[in-house]
Amino acid sequence: MGxxxxxxxxxxxxxxxKVAAATQNQALSALLFLYREVLxxxxxxxxxxxxxxxxxxLPVVLTRQEVTAVQKAMAELxxx
Numbered sequence: 001m002g003x004x005x006x007x008x009x010x011x012x013x014x015x016x017x018k019v020a021a022a023t024q025n026q027a028l029s030a031l032l033f034l035y036r037e038v039l040x041x042x043x044x045x046x047x048x049x050x051x052x053x054x055x056x057x058l059p060v061v062l063t064r065q066e067v068t069a070v071q072k073a074m075a076e077l078x079x080x
Contacts, residue, residue: 010027011048014051015050021053024052
């Protein structure tokens with residue numbers, strides 16, 4: 001299996017397998033280790049691989065009204 005097959009496999013994971021970016025990165029690291037350390041073959045940089053996208057994470061932010069409500073509820077609990 002050469003660089004083209006490795007690129008095709010990793011692209012398949014991202015596009016058709018829809019795996020998480022971390023899963024694709026783990027597969028890439030495992031393949032690089034296999035080729036470099038076990039088979040003693042250096043793969044050229046795999047720049048044609050379609051990388052899995054990390055999901056956008058939106059921060060959880062409270063509105064001013066929600067913060068006020070939480071503070072009020074906490075003050076009521078403390079008072080009781």
